[in-house]
Amino acid sequence: MRYGKEFFDRQLRFARVVAALAAIPLEQALLDYTNLYVRFGLGRAFDQDHPTWRRYIQGLSQTTHASDWTYSFYLAHAQAGRETPLVATFGCFSYATPDSQSIRLHFQNTDTATVSPLSIDRLPMRLSELRALFDHVRRYEPEAESVLGTSWLYNLRAYQRLFPEAYIASATVADNRFRNMSLWGQFLDRNGGLKVGFTEDFLRRLSKTTTVRELASCFPLQALAVSAPITQFHTFYDSAM
Ligand SMILES: CC(C)(COP(=O)(O)OP(=O)(O)OC[C@H]1O[C@@H](n2cnc3c(N)ncnc32)[C@H](O)[C@@H]1OP(=O)(O)O)[C@@H](O)C(=O)NCCC(=O)NCCS
Known part of the structure; x- marks a missing residue:
């Protein structure tokens, strides 16, 4: 299933807040707190030196359209591989x-x-x-x-x-599922679009978050x-x- 652009926008937004609160580079927040690496078909090693991930990060640093770049990157790489080997x-x-x-x-x-x-x-x-x-x-x-x-x-x-x-x-x-669909999947509807109501709730909570420890509670449902x-x-x- 192809997921909508807004799904990625919400994750970018989340990563920016994480980067600011945790005082870490955006690149690290994207790797550790979003589902992007998996969605790009890169597996589950979360290797910051993976050449495809490096290309994404390099492109991100060179654009003023982070959202467009992220989504086009996803569309180009989504078919690369499945996140989990299934039997x-x-x-x-x-x-x-x-x-x-x-x-x-x-x-x-x-x-x-x-x-x-x-x-x-x-x-x-x-x-x-x-x-x-x-x-x-x-x-x-x-x-x-x-x-x-x-x-x-x-x-x-x-x-x-x-x-x-x-x-x-x-x-x-299950704590610390920020990299996984087991947490982010709650924002998707059956067609891969965004569930707007649930995401507004998420963004409202995110805007009030002042510490890294509160990040998990921005998600209406826990994994x-x-x-x-x-x-x-x-x-x-x-x-x-
Ligand atoms: C599961 C999924 C198909 C539901 O989407 P949908 O069919 O469009 O959802 P609906 O809004 O019609 O809801 C179906 C039911 O789930 C409930 N529901 C769905 N999303 C919900 C949410 N985020 N919070 C609370 N309840 C929710 C609805 O209330 C409804 O329950 P009801 O029949 O008892 O009223 C969709 O979220 C999805 O495909 N997600 C990605 C896949 C995923 O997360 N997989 C798990 C990976 S671990």
Whole structure:
């Protein structure tokens, strides 16, 4: 999915505030407090010397149109590579294997319906995708014992209802997710555009922030880390048939 320009503008704005509050160069704030490096398809090493990142930073220092430069850079590099190596994808859901004992779930809207992929109308479709995913895991990841997730989405009732209770009940706030979609994704709508209302709230809070410690609370929703034994998922989706 291609994300809108305003999504990047908000992150630039955030990075400028961070740079001022933390007294660090803008370049470092962009690397450590935004999702840009990942969106440019550079992976997750966050290497400040990566040649592509250097090109972006050099261009930024030479332009008075930071927003246009950032967005055109994103459009040119977005297809370069995926942020996380995924094992398999089932509609909106995919998983990665951080190690042989666990799988990590990911969500991205691929639904072409006009309603929200999280709406009650699309609930049967989401459940059938998850059922297919866990069938696949049962077959091909026999050593997997637990399921992990980290996302702002776990705050939403519309998302929670897709998973076993024990998984949702395990939620704890995941600090320092500034580089990740697990925090920034809350500002996007299903088409990759900006959710204006939520972003205004964010900007209002940002304008009142006076310390680095308060930065996380500018985000209306925090990223939540969840985990549960895989057996809970097999039982849940088997009984949801
Ligand atoms: C998830 C996503 C598809 C939702 O966008 P959408 O369908 O346009 O959202 P809607 O406004 O129609 O909301 C759907 C539901 O979620 C809730 N919701 C969505 N965004 C919300 C937000 N930022 N804060 C609070 N609630 C929110 C809505 O209230 C609604 O719930 P309801 O049906 O109980 O009323 C979109 O945010 C997205 O694609 N984000 C990027 C992907 C992402 O973040 N992935 C996770 C990576 S870890």
